Amino acid sequence: MATLLEFKNVSKIYKRGKTETTALDNLSLTLKDDESTILTVAGESGSGKTTLAMLLLGFIEPTIGQIYYKGKDISLLSGSERMTFRKEVQAVFQDPFAVFNPFYTVEHLLEVPIKRFKLAKSRTEIRDRMAEALTAVGLQPDEIFGRFPHQLSGGQRQRINIARALVLRPKVLVADEPVSMVDASLRANILETLRTLQRNYGVSIVYITHDLTTAFHIANSIMVLYRGSVMEAGGVEQVIKYPQHPYTQLLVDSIPWPDLSRRWGQTDLEPSEDTVIGKGCKFYSRCPKAMEVCKTKPPLYQLEPYQTASCFLFKEKPQLEAESLSKALPV
Template structure:
C-alpha cells in the first residue's frame, strides 16, 4: 500500500489577547495530500507568520489541530496504535531550521546518529552500526573522520544540518518534513543541501514537504508548490505554472517582491497584505483545489 499523509480541513487556533474573539487563526481549512509513490517534492511557501511552520508541527504530530484531521495511511495520527506510531515516526522525519539548536552542546554529534541506530534497530552489531553511520555521512558529502567525535560547536552550521540529513539517510523514511532548513546557510551550502534532497528523492524514493519563504529555492527544487497566506492555501500547482502564470494576487505579490539583479533598478515598492475575507477565502479554496487530490 502506498504511504500517504493527508490533511483534511485542518484549522489551528491560538488564544491571543486583544484579538477578535480572543484567538488567532494560524491555519484555516488546510487540505492537501502527500504521496510516497512516486516520490516528489512539494513546497509550501509564504511570508513569515503565514502558518507554514504550524502546518509542519501538525504533520509531525507536535501540535494537535483545533479542527480537521491529519491522516497517515488513512488513520488519524493522534489515534495511532503503538506499532502504527512507531512506523509513523520512522517514516516521517523532520529537518528543522536552526542548525545551532538541534544538538545538545554537551554531547558529541555522534549521539544523534547512534540513538537512531539503537531506537530503530538499524544494526545488530556496533561494527555494522558504525559502517552504516559512515556510509550515510558520505552520502551527504561529509567525511566521517572529520565529523565523528566532534562537539556541535566544532562544526559549521552547514555540517550540522548535513549530519541531520545523514540521520535521515540512515532511516530511509517515506517523508521528509523540512521546515526552512536552508534559511541560515550560505548560498554554496544551500545548493549542496538542496541537491542532497533531490538525490534522496531520486535514489531513495523520499517525498519532501519543503517549507520556505524563499521562492528561488522553490524554483530550484521544482515539483509542486502551495502558496499560503494568513493560514489559507490560496494557490497550488506545478512550480513552473505557478511561477510563470500565477493566478492569485498574493502569489503575484510574492513574485514581484523578488529584487531584480539590476543595480540601476531601485526597489522602492512595499507589499501590503490585507486580511482575507470570507468570500476571498472561499474563492482561494476553490482556485487552489487540485484536479487530483494527490500533489
C-alpha cells in the same frame, strides 16, 4: 495508488480569550506512497507554514479535520504504530546551531536514533549505517566521526541534521527553512543533498520556506499560503513563472533575483498594517484588485492542469474542490 499521508479538511485554530486565530484553514493534501516528490509550502511569517509542519509531525492536533498516515489517523495511533510514524516522518529544522547537544560527538548523535529504533544488530552495522548516511549527504565519515558540533561549520551541521534523519530511512522529511541560516555558497550543496534524497532514496520532502528562489530550483510543486489559506498552488515552474493570484504576483515580483536584467517589479506595495481579516478573501485588505465579491470567501479555481488559485478574478474557470487540491500538484 497508495496514500502515504493525507490531510483531510484540516484547520488549526488558536484561541486566546475571545479572539480566534485561524492558523490553517481547511487544508486537504495528499502525499503518495509510491511517488516521492518535493512540495514547497511558501508564505510569509504568520502564513501557517510552521503550523502545517507541526501538524504533519504530530506535535499538535488539528482543531477540525484529520491527518492520516498510511490510512490511520495519527492522533489515534497505537504504541507500535506511533513508533513507525515517528521513524518514518522526520524533520530538519531551521537553525543548525541550536539543535545539537554540544557535549556529544557526531557519532553519538547519529547513534541515538539507530539504537532507539533498534535498527542495527552489531556495532559494525551501526557504523556502516552512519557512514552510509553521512556519505549520502556528501560528508566524509572519517572526517566527521568523533567531532563535536562546534568543530563543524553551519553547512556541515545542517547536513548532519539531514543525515540523522536519513539513518532512519524516512518516507517523509519535513524541512522547515533548512537553508535560511546557511551561507549562500553552501545553500547549493544542501539543496542538492535534499534532492538526491528524494531521487535516490524515494523520500518525499515537504520544503517549508519563504524563499521562492530556492523553491523554484528544488521543488516539483508549490503551495502558497497566506494567513492560513491556500492562495495558489500547482507546478513550481508554472506558478513562479506565470503567477496568477495577486498575492503570488506580489511575492514573485519581490524576489531579488541575482540578475541585472530582471529588476525588482514596480507593483505598488500596499501597506500591510491592516490586520483585520473578514470572512472573505484573507488578502482582501492588501489586494490591488479587490472587488466587492472578495468579501466572501473565494473557492479554488482550476486555471491549468497544474495550477489553481483561490481568487474571484478567475470565476469563469471551473471550480476545484478544496479536497482535490492535490490533483493540481504534480509529482
